[in-house]
Amino acid sequence: MAADAPMFDPAAWRLTDFEAEWTAKARDLGRRALAPRAARHDREASFPAGNYRDMHREGFLALCIPREEGGAGAGFRAYCLVAAEMGRYCGATALTWNMHVCSTLWTGALTEDLEMDAATRAGHRRRRAIHYRRILEDGAIYAQPFSEGGAAAAGAVAFGTTARRVPGGFVVNGRKIFASLAGHADYYGVLCTETREDGALSRRDTLYLAVPARAPGVSVVGEWDPLGMRGTVSRDLLFRDVFVEEDAALMPPGCYFQAATRWPHMFLTLSPTYMGLAQAAFDFTVAYLRGEWPGMPPVKRRMYPTKQIAVAQMRTMLEQTKALWFQAVAEAGPDPSKDQVLRAWAAQYTVMENAQALAALAIRTCGGQSMLRSLPLERIYRDARCGSLMLPWTAELCLDRLGRECLYEKGETDG
């Protein structure tokens, strides 16, 4: 079968050679390994462990580990482009892989843009090398449980999960909900708040600690039987007096707060998965209407003007989404302008909302047989539905911030 066309043609979108190479690798992996396994993991709500073994062997787990430390050295834009290609074939795998990759991207390329004194930076580089070695040599998987069911994951208050400093490390206590990779990750990159003597919790004291999955006091609880993204296995995590060594720190104290404030595009990294799902909904529709979907009778439906209009609408929506998203991921970096931050919110909102709108339009246009579980479209539709719920940049919160920031300059009030 002919290879799938790139989502972002390297010549048309002026990709680097590195981006062209790794997006091609992702399409190959997606088509060869991820797509054939996706239906089973979706049906069983089971974790795609085989995909992770393949991704380790083929270098994807180390995509964003700096080159001088043994990885491929992908930056933000390259990661986003590769992840979007991955999302075309298995949304759940792309979404969990995002959690793993961020553990390396945020500690790698992103921290290079943060301010810290020379000793702190040397300590950080030494510690992150420990984490990178585990990934490179053992295929260790890192999860990213932030959400707690309160206002912390939205960035409004400090995380309720706490870390108390003790000789040699920290003692972690708390609960995380929706922890993708729960029970399958080797380390949980937990965001928590370092406790102070007065007991007050502050966002400035956020720590980012890699808690070993097998550490005493860590447990995975609850069911996982959701509408979509079933292969993420996002169950709840409990931490009861879990001791972690100082080297568990994925960032030095104060750095996560600095990153969240100065590098806001770090929260755009969930969008590539849904960019890929939007493309997948469109590609399916075209193949289906042309009577070319594998395993289906070669019945053509493309000659009906109603179908053509719907596909035209879909293509327009897809092009709008890709153009805005590409611009937003291309301008990610430290201390973006206000305009760039507004664009990042608009891009996140657009991808998350348009992915599900495209999938819904695809089902309406292709018709009844297209939503049978033997075909991927109904899974794409359910997976796409989950995008706008992702904190801290849910569709609601993006609109909320966009509206306010468009109308108010810093410090302005109506009083």
Ligand SMILES: Cc1cc2nc3c(=O)[nH]c(=O)nc-3n(C[C@H](O)[C@H](O)[C@H](O)COP(=O)(O)OP(=O)(O)OC[C@H]3O[C@@H](n4cnc5c(N)ncnc54)[C@H](O)[C@@H]3O)c2cc1C
């Ligand atoms: C498939 C899947 C995988 C996930 N994987 C992970 C993961 O790996 N790690 C992780 O940390 N989380 C993960 N999440 C969780 C996700 O990011 C959200 O934290 C979670 O969906 C929020 O749950 P809720 O909508 O019940 O939250 P609620 O707190 O009830 O929020 C509901 C809505 O209210 C709005 N809202 C929330 N807080 C505020 C506020 N302060 N001000 C104004 N509006 C607000 C938001 O729009 C939000 O969508 C995952 C979610 C899904 C669906």
